[in-house]
Amino acid sequence: MAKVSVSRLAKMKQEQEKITCITAYDASFAAIFDQAGIQVLLVGDSLGMVLQGHDSTLPVTVEHIAYHTAAVASTAEKSLIIADLPFMSYATPEQAYSNAATLMRAGANMVKLEGGDWLNESVIGLVQRGIPVCGHLGLTPQSVNVFGGYKVQGRAEEHANKLVEDALALQEAGIQLLVLECVPVALAERVTKALHIPVIGIGAGTETDGQILVMHDAFGISAGFCPKFSKNFLVETGDIRRAVELYKEQVESKIFPGAEHSFY
Numbered sequence: 001m002a003k004v005s006v007s008r009l010a011k012m013k014q015e016q017e018k019i020t021c022i023t024a025y026d027a028s029f030a031a032i033f034d035q036a037g038i039q040v041l042l043v044g045d046s047l048g049m050v051l052q053g054h055d056s057t058l059p060v061t062v063e064h065i066a067y068h069t070a071a072v073a074s075t076a077e078k079s080l081i082i083a084d085l086p087f088m089s090y091a092t093p094e095q096a097y098s099n100a101a102t103l104m105r106a107g108a109n110m111v112k113l114e115g116g117d118w119l120n121e122s123v124i125g126l127v128q129r130g131i132p133v134c135g136h137l138g139l140t141p142q143s144v145n146v147f148g149g150y151k152v153q154g155r156a157e158e159h160a161n162k163l164v165e166d167a168l169a170l171q172e173a174g175i176q177l178l179v180l181e182c183v184p185v186a187l188a189e190r191v192t193k194a195l196h197i198p199v200i201g202i203g204a205g206t207e208t209d210g211q212i213l214v215m216h217d218a219f220g221i222s223a224g225f226c227p228k229f230s231k232n233f234l235v236e237t238g239d240i241r242r243a244v245e246l247y248k249e250q251v252e253s254k255i256f257p258g259a260e261h262s263f264y
């Protein structure tokens, strides 16, 4: 099978085929995920927490993401690779362009940035310059200090309405994929129906077009704790390859995420 493209992901949404995504930071895991048919690998700035041991994603730099993107790209043949633009690396459109270029040269196929309609100019400019963009709304961990902790977002009606407006504005600006993190199931469903681009959820219930997990959470190896919205797929399988296949099967059959992994 050929490399997964943004148009393939758009077609999967149209045909109501679930998209399975996971984070990856190195060549060995990327090869396993690629062979299991995972459509999207995210080189997430979560690496600041699960690899580097920080208590937030803020210390992560463009160089860190580029290093791990090159490792993932060395073995990922079919999976689309998204690289996170880390904290303050896209504070201006010019910074977004040059830092996104570094990540694309390292092997990314798309970049992801966190935030709402203030990013419109950067998104338009990136797409015009040939760089596909994934948005990220809801609990955006780079803003943890503004939120005052890792909390479910979009529960108040005005916040939910603002999130839907941001999602539509980003789609208009040209994002081709949207990650929605830690929002109530009903809001995730509303956003998924409002957009023609695929919406990938984490802690956003089963009605999104796909799911993403941090790989350490999916294998129960995160230092500290496993978030409510995640599941340890190694328990039932005892094998990394089988665990990834089970995750994909349960996303496709809408068994995962269950109500116990969702917010209302």
Ligand code: KIV
Residues within 6 Å of the ligand: 023, 042, 043, 044, 045, 046, 047, 084, 179, 181, 202, 212, 213, 214
């Ligand atoms: O950095 C990351 O792993 C992410 C996912 C949680 C979506 O942004």
Ligand code: NA
Residues within 6 Å of the ligand: 044, 045, 046, 084
């Ligand atoms: Na991230």
